Amino acid sequence: MPESSETKKTLKKKIVFKPSYFSFPYILLCAIFVVLPLILVFVYAFIDDKTGHFTFSNFAEVFTSANLILLLRTIGIALLTTLICLLIAYPTALILASSPFNKFVILALLFIIPMWMNFVLRVIALKELLTLIGVKNGLFASVIGMVYDFLPFMLLPIYTVLTDMDKSYSEAASDLGANGFKTFVKVTLPLSAKGIASGITMVFMPVFSAYAITDMLGNNNTTLIGKIINELFINSGTWGVGSAFSFVLLLLVFGTMILSNLVGKSPKAKGGAK
Amino acid sequence: MKEPKVFDKIIEVKNVTKTFDDVTVIDDLNLSIRRGQFVTLLGPSGCGKTTLLRMIAGFTAPTKGNIFIEGQDVTDMPPYKRPVNTVFQKYALFPHLNVFKNVAFGLKLKKIYDGDKVDKKGKVTPVFRKLNKAEIEEKVNRALKLVGLDDYGYRDINSLSGGQQQRVAIARALVCEPKVLLLDEPLGALDLKMRKEMQIELKKMHRELGITFIFVTHDQEEALTMSDIVVVLNDGSIQQIGTPKQVYDEPANAFVADFIGESNVLSGTMLRDYCVSFLGAEVECEDKGFGKNEQVDLVIRPEDIHLFPIGSGKGQLSGKVLSAVFKGTYYEMEILASNYEFTVQSTVEAKPGTEVEMSVEPSGIHIMKKLRTINEFEGEIDGENSVWFCDGSFEVDTSLEKGTKVKVFVPFDGVELTDDEDDGVIGANVTHVLYKGTYYQVQVYTDTDEDFFVDTSDEWDLGDRVGIKLDKSKMRLEVVTEEESDA
Numbered sequence: 001m002p003e004s005s006e007t008k009k010t011l012k013k014k015i016v017f018k019p020s021y022f023s024f025p026y027i028l029l030c031a032i033f034v035v036l037p038l039i040l041v042f043v044y045a046f047i048d049d050k051t052g053h054f055t056f057s058n059f060a061e062v063f064t065s066a067n068l069i070l071l072l073r074t075i076g077i078a079l080l081t082t083l084i085c086l087l088i089a090y091p092t093a094l095i096l097a098s099s100p101f102n103k104f105v106i107l108a109l110l111f112i113i114p115m116w117m118n119f120v121l122r123v124i125a126l127k128e129l130l131t132l133i134g135v136k137n138g139l140f141a142s143v144i145g146m147v148y149d150f151l152p153f154m155l156l157p158i159y160t161v162l163t164d165m166d167k168s169y170s171e172a173a174s175d176l177g178a179n180g181f182k183t184f185v186k187v188t189l190p191l192s193a194k195g196i197a198s199g200i201t202m203v204f205m206p207v208f209s210a211y212a213i214t215d216m217l218g219n220n221n222t223t224l225i226g227k228i229i230n231e232l233f234i235n236s237g238t239w240g241v242g243s244a245f246s247f248v249l250l251l252l253v254f255g256t257m258i259l260s261n262l263v264g265k266s267p268k269a270k271g272g273a274k
Numbered sequence: 275m276k277e278p279k280v281f282d283k284i285i286e287v288k289n290v291t292k293t294f295d296d297v298t299v300i301d302d303l304n305l306s307i308r309r310g311q312f313v314t315l316l317g318p319s320g321c322g323k324t325t326l327l328r329m330i331a332g333f334t335a336p337t338k339g340n341i342f343i344e345g346q347d348v349t350d351m352p353p354y355k356r357p358v359n360t361v362f363q364k365y366a367l368f369p370h371l372n373v374f375k376n377v378a379f380g381l382k383l384k385k386i387y388d389g390d391k392v393d394k395k396g397k398v399t400p401v402f403r404k405l406n407k408a409e410i411e412e413k414v415n416r417a418l419k420l421v422g423l424d425d426y427g428y429r430d431i432n433s434l435s436g437g438q439q440q441r442v443a444i445a446r447a448l449v450c451e452p453k454v455l456l457l458d459e460p461l462g463a464l465d466l467k468m469r470k471e472m473q474i475e476l477k478k479m480h481r482e483l484g485i486t487f488i489f490v491t492h493d494q495e496e497a498l499t500m501s502d503i504v505v506v507l508n509d510g511s512i513q514q515i516g517t518p519k520q521v522y523d524e525p526a527n528a529f530v531a532d533f534i535g536e537s538n539v540l541s542g543t544m545l546r547d548y549c550v551s552f553l554g555a556e557v558e559c560e561d562k563g564f565g566k567n568e569q570v571d572l573v574i575r576p577e578d579i580h581l582f583p584i585g586s587g588k589g590q591l592s593g594k595v596l597s598a599v600f601k602g603t604y605y606e607m608e609i610l611a612s613n614y615e616f617t618v619q620s621t622v623e624a625k626p627g628t629e630v631e632m633s634v635e636p637s638g639i640h641i642m643k644k645l646r647t648i649n650e651f652e653g654e655i656d657g658e659n660s661v662w663f664c665d666g667s668f669e670v671d672t673s674l675e676k677g678t679k680v681k682v683f684v685p686f687d688g689v690e691l692t693d694d695e696d697d698g699v700i701g702a703n704v705t706h707v708l709y710k711g712t713y714y715q716v717q718v719y720t721d722t723d724e725d726f727f728v729d730t731s732d733e734w735d736l737g738d739r740v741g742i743k744l745d746k747s748k749m750r751l752e753v754v755t756e757e758e759s760d761a
Contacts (some may be wrong), residue, residue: 060384147484165362166366168362168363168364168366169366169368171333171353171360171362171366172360172362172366172367173368173379174331174332174333174352174353174354175331175333175353175354175358175359175447176359176379176380176383176446176447176450177354177380177383177450178354178379179352179354182383186379190370191368191369191370208654215377
C-alpha cells in the first residue's frame with residue numbers, strides 16, 4: 001500500500017504546472033524576434049560592409065555633418081509633433097474627463113476609433129484631403145499627418161490619469177482658497193504628470209523613428225533618420241552603416257525613455273519648503 | 275465707520291432642498307448654528323448629512339433655498355471665497371507635496387488685510403498683501419505643533435500613518451484660520467484606539483481655538499461624547515436638534531430613540547395624563563398633553579429597567595430571562611415579557627431561565643408622538659371596485675363611481691410586503707426597519723415618492739426591493755368633496 005501511494009506522489013510531482021510556465025512561449029518569441037535581432041544589429045554595427053572585418057568606421061560615417069543635421073531635424077520634428085499632440089490632447093482629455101462629459105464614454109472612443117483603420121490607408125486619405133484644401137507636401141503636411149496619427153497615444157494616458165484622479169484633491173485646493181486656474185496649475189497638472197510623461201514617451205519614440213508618413217506627406221526637406229536607415233539597408237545594401245545608425249538611434253530613444261520615466265515617477269516633493 | 279455686526283448665528287440654512295437626478299437627498303431643511311459651538315450632524319448613511327456639509331463648504335449647490343454665513347448669502351459663492359475649511363473623509367492630502375507644503379498650501383494663496391490706503395481725495399481703500407515666507411513658516415509650524423507633528427514638515431505624505439495624515443489634514447484646514455471648520459467623518463478610517471485619542475484631541479482643539487466645528491458622523495457614541503449640539507438627520511430632514519443629553523433622554527420620535535443608544539421601543543396607549551398602558555400593564559410616567567387613548571411610541575432605556583424576584587410584587591411586568599452577558603461593568607440581559615424582548619442592563623445578574631419582575635420609574639419612560647398612525651393617500655376610483663393611487667390600481671370594496679376623487683386610508687397591518695416585486699401591485703424600497711418587540715415596523719418608499727408604514731412579523735433588510743399588496747377589508751375610503759380639493 002505505501003508503495004502505490006509513493007508512486008502516486010511522484011506522478012503528481014511530474015504534472016505540477018506552475019503559472020510561470022505560461023510565459024515560456026513569450027520568452028521564446030522575445031528571444032528570437034527581439035533579443036537576437038538586437039544582438040545582430042550590435043554585431044553588424046562593428047563590421048565593415050566590404051571587408052567583413054571588425055571596424056569603428058561605420059560610426060564615423062554616422063557622425064558626418066550631413067547626418068547630424070538630419071538627426072537634429074528628426075529630433076526637432078519629433079519634439080514639435082509631441083508638443084502639438086500634448087497641447088491638443090491635454091485640454092481635450094480634461095474636457096472628456098470632466099463630469100458632464102465623462103458619462104459618455106463614446107466621446108473618448110471617437111478619438112480612438114481611427115486607430116482601428118489601416119495606417120497606410122489613413123495617411124493616403126489624409127494626403128488626398130490635404131491636397132483638396134491646397135496643402136502641399138512638406139513639413140507642414142508631415143507634422144499634421146504625424147499629429148493626426150499619434151494623437152490617441154497622447155490622449156489615452158492623460159485621459160486615464162485624469163479620470164482616475166480623486167475629485168477630492170481639486171475640491172481640497174478650492175476649499176483652501178485656490179480658484180479654478182490655480183487649482184489646475186498647483187494640483188491637477190502636477191498630479192497628471194505621470195500621464196503626460198507616458199504620453200510623451202508614446203508619441204516621441206515612434207515619431208523619432210517614423211519615416212512612412214514623411215515619405216508620403218513630406219518632401220526633400222522633411223527626410224528623417226528613419227528614411228536614411230531604410231535606404232542604407234534596402235537600396236545601397238550597406239548593412240554595417242545602417243546598423244550603426246540604428247544603434248545610435250536606439251541609445252537616443254532609450255535615453256529619452258529614461259528621462260521621461262524620471263519625470264513621471266517623481267510627483268513627490270523635491271527638497272524642502274524654504 | 276460702521277460697527278461690524280456680530281452674528282450669533284454663524285451659519286444659517288434656510289429652506290434648502292437638494293435633489294440628485296430626481297432623488298431628494300435634503301428636503302426643505304432649516305438649521306441655524308451658533309458661533310463657537312461643536313455641532314454634530316448625525317444620521318445613518320444616505321441620510322443627507324454629507325450633502326448638507328458639502329453645501330455649506332460650497333462643493334455642491336442647493337437645488338432650492340439659501341445658505342448664509344455670518345448673515346451673508348453664500349449660496350452662489352465658490353468654495354475658495356468662503357470663510358470655512360474642510361477636513362475630508364479620506365483627507366485628500368496632496369501626494370505631490372510634503373507635509374509642510376500641504377499645510378502651507380492655503381496660506382500661500384491667502385491675502386491678509388494690511389492697513390488702509392488713503393488717496394488724495396480722502397477715499398479709503400483697504401490694502402491686502404500676501405503673507406511672506408517667514409510668516410508662513412511660523413504659522414505652519416504652529417499648526418503642526420498644535421496637532422503634535424512638530425518635526426514632520428519635510429516628510430513625504432505617503433510615509434505617514436493614517437492617524438498622522440489625519441492630523442496633517444486638520445492642520446492644513448486650521449492654519450487658514452477659518453470661521454467654521456467642517457469635518458466630514460474624519461475619524462472613520464482610524465482604528466478604535468486612535469479614534470478615541472483623536473476625539474479627545476479634537477475636543478481640546480475646539481476649546482482652545484474657540485471656532486465653530488461642524489462634524490459629520492454616523493457613530494452615535496462619537497456624536498454624544500464630542501458635541502455641544504447634536505443634529506439627528508434621517509431621509510434628508512432633521513429629526514431632532516438638542517444637546518447630547520436631550521437627544522438621549524428625550525428622543526423626539528421612535529427613529530431618534532432607536533438610532534441613539536440602545537433602547538426598547540414599544541407601542542402603547544396614553545390612558546390619561548401621567549399614565550400609559552403597554553403590553554397590558556398600566557404604568558406611571560411623566561408625560562402629559564396627549565389625547566385620551568392616543569396611540570404613542572414609548573422608549574425605555576435598558577439601564578432604566580429594575581429587576582426584582584418573581585412574587586415580590588414590586589414590578590409592573592413579569593418576564594423570563596432568555597440570556598445574560600457580562601459586559602465588564604454590567605450584565606446585559608434579554609428578557610421576554612408578553613412577547614416583547616426587552617434589553618435590560620443591570621449590575622445584578624438574573625440567571626437565564628428564571629422568571630423576574632421588571633419595574634420602570636416614571637422618569638425612565640419617555641413618550642413620543644407616533645410619526646404616523648395610518649397610511650393616507652390621495653387617489654381616484656378607476657374602475658369597479660378598484661382605486662388608483664401611487665401609480666397602482668388596488669382592489670377595494672366600494673360602490674363609488676369611476677372618477678371619484680378619494681382619500682385612501684390603510685392601517686399599518688393592512689399592508690403586505692412581498693419578496694418578489696411582481697407579486698405586489700406596486701414596487702418599493704425598504705428605507706427603515708424598527709423592531710417593536712412583537713413585530714417589525716417597516717417603512718417603504720415607493721417610486722412615486724410616497725411612504726408606506728407596514729407592521730409585519732417578517733424582518734426585511736434595508737434597501738430590499740419589495741412588492742406592496744393591500745388587504746382590501748382593512749382599507750377605508752373617504753370621498754373628497756369639491757371644495758376640499760379646491761382648497
